[in-house]
Amino acid sequence: MTIKALQNYIDGEWVDSKSSRWLDVHNPATDEVIARVPLSSADEVHAAVKAAKDAFQDWRETTPFTRSRYLFRMKNAMEERFEELAQAIVLEHGKILDEARGEVRRGIENVEVAAGVPSLMMGYNMEDVSHGIDEECVYQPAGVFCCVAPFNFPNMVPLWFLPYAIACGNTYIVKPSERCPISQNLLFEILDEIDMPPGVVNLVNGDKEAVDALLEHPDVKGLSFVGSTPVGRYLYAKAAEHGKRAQCQAGAKNCLVVMPDADLKATVASMMTSAFGTAGQRCLAGALVVAVGEVYEPLKDALVESAKRIRVGYGMDETVQMGPVISKEALQKIIGYIEKGLEEGATLLLDGRGIEVEGYPNGYFLGPTIFTDVTPEMTIAREEIFGPVLGIIHVRDFDEALEVIHSSPYGNAASIFTSSGKWGREFKYRVEAGNIGINIGIAAPIASFPFSGMKDSFFGDLHGQGRDAIEFFTERKVVITRWF
Amino acid sequence: MELATFGAIMSFAIEMEQRALGFFHEAATREGLGVRFGEMANRARKRLARAERARREGVAEMILESIEGLRSEDFEIDLSPGADESQLLEQAATLAETASRFYHQAASKVPIKEVSRLLGRMAREWEQQLSDLQQMSP
Numbered sequence: 001m002t003i004k005a006l007q008n009y010i011d012g013e014w015v016d017s018k019s020s021r022w023l024d025v026h027n028p029a030t031d032e033v034i035a036r037v038p039l040s041s042a043d044e045v046h047a048a049v050k051a052a053k054d055a056f057q058d059w060r061e062t063t064p065f066t067r068s069r070y071l072f073r074m075k076n077a078m079e080e081r082f083e084e085l086a087q088a089i090v091l092e093h094g095k096i097l098d099e100a101r102g103e104v105r106r107g108i109e110n111v112e113v114a115a116g117v118p119s120l121m122m123g124y125n126m127e128d129v130s131h132g133i134d135e136e137c138v139y140q141p142a143g144v145f146c147c148v149a150p151f152n153f154p155n156m157v158p159l160w161f162l163p164y165a166i167a168c169g170n171t172y173i174v175k176p177s178e179r180c181p182i183s184q185n186l187l188f189e190i191l192d193e194i195d196m197p198p199g200v201v202n203l204v205n206g207d208k209e210a211v212d213a214l215l216e217h218p219d220v221k222g223l224s225f226v227g228s229t230p231v232g233r234y235l236y237a238k239a240a241e242h243g244k245r246a247q248c249q250a251g252a253k254n255c256l257v258v259m260p261d262a263d264l265k266a267t268v269a270s271m272m273t274s275a276f277g278t279a280g281q282r283c284l285a286g287a288l289v290v291a292v293g294e295v296y297e298p299l300k301d302a303l304v305e306s307a308k309r310i311r312v313g314y315g316m317d318e319t320v321q322m323g324p325v326i327s328k329e330a331l332q333k334i335i336g337y338i339e340k341g342l343e344e345g346a347t348l349l350l351d352g353r354g355i356e357v358e359g360y361p362n363g364y365f366l367g368p369t370i371f372t373d374v375t376p377e378m379t380i381a382r383e384e385i386f387g388p389v390l391g392i393i394h395v396r397d398f399d400e401a402l403e404v405i406h407s408s409p410y411g412n413a414a415s416i417f418t419s420s421g422k423w424g425r426e427f428k429y430r431v432e433a434g435n436i437g438i439n440i441g442i443a444a445p446i447a448s449f450p451f452s453g454m455k456d457s458f459f460g461d462l463h464g465q466g467r468d469a470i471e472f473f474t475e476r477k478v479v480i481t482r483w484f
Numbered sequence: 485m486e487l488a489t490f491g492a493i494m495s496f497a498i499e500m501e502q503r504a505l506g507f508f509h510e511a512a513t514r515e516g517l518g519v520r521f522g523e524m525a526n527r528a529r530k531r532l533a534r535a536e537r538a539r540r541e542g543v544a545e546m547i548l549e550s551i552e553g554l555r556s557e558d559f560e561i562d563l564s565p566g567a568d569e570s571q572l573l574e575q576a577a578t579l580a581e582t583a584s585r586f587y588h589q590a591a592s593k594v595p596i597k598e599v600s601r602l603l604g605r606m607a608r609e610w611e612q613q614l615s616d617l618q619q620m621s622p
Contacts, residue, residue, distance in 0.1 A: 097489075098491040173592075311488065318491050
């Protein structure tokens, strides 16, 4: 098998990186090397920024309808290559095909929403703000933007930003995850196929050196980031230092509260996807079940019974329900958390360590793992594990459940399972988290809503997707007019 | 094989329609069956496109809950387009009965309303096809 050396895409051309630093990209189910990715230098980043800057003026003068038509073409090309895009995700990330298809669909939905830019970008005005004076607010593109993407949704996450940015008339640079760069490579093949004008979209593979070069460059207007909290905090500070706008979606530790009146069967089914889907490597994954009162015993048993039945394996096999984690290092780190949980006194109800998947002896597999007797002070309750490990905390009542949630520095998502409208409303009203689920395990906002988040889960004010994205990628110019 | 995921169910449906399309297409070359089997091939082609579209568009990340109680072994079909006319009609009827049974069951399991409705519609189409076939005599 020939191992593909990935290229950068700059100024409408595929270019070989001159970097001396390269990384292997592995298939997590087999440990095979499937590609090599360059860790581009600052000079290569500067070339991408120059191309994007040079393309900006022409692109911003292109009418919104024409820009929108590029997005329609992009959507159509993605539909045509849908299975290929989904399979690339499975190959480099390990998630199952259904999840990969869901990811591509979510990405396409963002392209569809952004294609509405002729309406979304309209400004507003008012006559006679004073005698004979009119005032209007105009939305204008701001320049060159970039995104730094995570490994866990290698196709979708850049699409929370890129379609909106270019729809608004900006030009764009994507720095994909160096662990999962293939999906963006494919997406840029599509952007090339649909004949985007050179420089409007650019792809630079790389790591911290490339990211720092983007943030330090005076011609970059802003950054969108999705990843861990320490990196998000660093990038947000660095963006501010260099006078750039930034939206940094960061880590999470999401709680799933179960009230005694919850529909147990539906709740448990929903939790399986939430905790173990994408092998727990989602920023919206349910990491802690907060069982209220007498629901604890039956819920605990049902969760274990259900999790035991999850079929772990290679995501290309459609009968599989959970794939491997991203890397050997991630696997070791997650196992370290399981050991820590045991040391700190939690009870292991289901142990996913040492799972063997027939035909894939070298894969980074870990079975569903469930702890009970977890307390909010334990490491496994405080830190983001980013793996298929679910902890159960038993609390007396609703208020104590909220205390558990609020003791976390994170505020990405939280869900409640109940058949009471009162508890649902109370939860929605009081809980400090950005994405709320009521009888929903993964509170993932669709493309026309912002992907929210608060506390240490988000640094910035405007989020990705929807109207927030339009606001983020535009300047508001206010014009006050009087004619003599 | 357990059809425990949305993708597994839809891929099974796609495979079934592909096989149906191949079968009707080939059988349509036989004298006496040409027109009707040709129509059935066209219907299978339409259903195939629909199933592919549903697999592409129907999957939503937030409702990937595991599905229980569907196994591919319960819907196995043996098709040999080289058989004689009466056997072909018999096979076509078995296919229609199996497919409608599969789609009915799948429709009740898939938790995505739009797709569930579509699967129900496909079940009814296969039922109609079965009834048409029963009225055909070799």
